[in-house]
Amino acid sequence: MEQSTKASLQSFRSNLSAAKLALPSVLIANNEGDLSLMDFPTSRHEAWKYTRLSRLAKIQLESTIAAPIDWEDFNMVKDAYTFVFQNTTCIYISNDLPDGLSIKIGDEIATTDWLSSINESHVAKLNVAHAQNGCLINIAKGIQVDKPIQIIYITDGPKQPNFWRNQLNIEVGAKANIHIGYFSKDAIDSYSNVHWSVFLKENSHLIMTKIQNDGEANFHFSTENISQLKDSNFTLNTVTLNGAFVRNDVLVHVEGENCETHLNGAYIMKENQHVDNHTTVDHIFPNCNSYELYKGVMDDKSTAVFNGKVFVRPNAQKINAFQSNANVLLSDDATINSKPELEIYADDVKCSHGSTTGQLDLEAVFYLRSRGISETEARSMVVAAFMTDVLSKVASNDLKSYIYQQLAARFNLHLQGED
């Protein structure tokens, strides 16, 4: 058993190209050595207990050249500074970037540009080993970017491996809103592995919204490694709409006082889909607030995992940390494994966490039907209502209407925008 999985990580990597990005030596130094000792984690690994990789391990990835596409088919919002990757090629770059916003792509990024954010998981190490392309975004000191930045990643073709590595630097007092979309086209048994290192300097402000809308047979791994300095405000919205298998690892290091951290997640799943959200908020400094709200609706045989950790270090007094995960199971065959964890080593803190899982509120459905609304519509109204608060956290109205359109098309869910 053990042996075969170990062999499978090596065989999984056999066709993958080495990294094309010029990464700093601290990142690559031990990476190969570490990887050679690793295998795909099994359910005995706490962080992978409910997320099996055995099906992935059997896939032989093979990078192929994709035919040109019209990226507009994947456009989420009209008015944005947009960058588009089709597999590992950057196929579109907005040419009207404002002063203070700079974006470097692929080999424009120098070794010294990269932060050395090291993650220990096999996912992050594979990313270091095989990163093919990505972007480095810099928002200069005091700049408020007037429009959202939109980065679109399209996995095109079967068994396609895509390793993207990105970095986002928000300088002192800067402010930005970034939309990231993950999509696929004809992606049967394809694999995408994306890594973001995000650095918020003092008094900066960032809203990062990820839309995961991959095809129904794509494996997607997304890792965000965030550092927040004093007085910064960070929001991450993770909206998972599609994908056979989605794993999110979010790690926020709060490394200064008076920071605010918001993690919001919405996952709407059906058929045999699997989504796993692992988040960690590490409070190292005092006087900070973190808020986490993840909500999911699961139909058919879909499965979801939520594991949210909050650490409050010994000197991090006066921390308010709230965490909540709520789920609605629409079918008897859907499952959720939810585990909120608090580890508190300071005494003057306010923390709460909770997890709920329930069925659809049938009383509410009956009430709506008794007014003449069809059962399908009534159910969809109640599901939509459940998701409303978390989706309303998506700050951009354009992106919100995009999400609502997707929900209507895929799940027959009709959410109302605020008037």
Place this chain on the structure above:
Amino acid sequence: MITIKNLHASIEGKPILKGLNLTVNAGEVHAIMGPNGAGKSTLASILAGREEYEITAGEIDFDGEDLLDLSVEERAREGLFLAFQYPVEIPGVSNVNFLRTAINEIREHKGEKAMSAKEFMALVRDKSALVELDSKLASRSVNEGFSGGEKKRNEIFQMAMLNPKLAILDETDSGLDIDALRIVANGVNQLKTDQNATIIITHYQRLLDYIIPDFVHVLYDGRIVKTAGKELALELEEKGYDWIKENKVN
């Protein structure tokens, strides 16, 4: 309008309705009174189409249709309305938005064209004024954070919006203050025509001072055991139900 014959119903194997008969014609107001647990809400729930109940015998004819054959929403579209004893809160679903969906689904069912936004807003203004429901409440999430009385008023507001043929009001008067009682009663009276009918389930004859019933029925142990004119309500208020229980002929 509706004829209920020999209705027997049980829940979880426990018989609740035990041969209930009731006929309501267009233009009539019927009051149903009876002690706690007699089966009044059960009757209302069965008429509305709640699926937990097992109908073991009997039939219900609603304007020529077999009511028991219709789904919950089909009954509503055919003109049946239940004002719930305990209206549910549905956070995130706006009161007016869901009513608009309901009205348009009802219209579609009747082969009529959808109501325009303008027409709809005018109707909301008109009907919320009728039951003196604050327009802010009308546009909030269904019953969320409403007081007990506001929930009941919202039920009558919905009834006014949907304009049903047969309305069943299950203890709509309980939890209402004197002014609200008058307002709700006034709303019901204004909606009354010779084409529609109302069944009022209540414990207090007070409401019947405002809405004059043509018939008062006593529902006891799953059956209608006595029917008379409006004076019966007064008599019940005075004497309670014991004399009826004692006189009950099997």
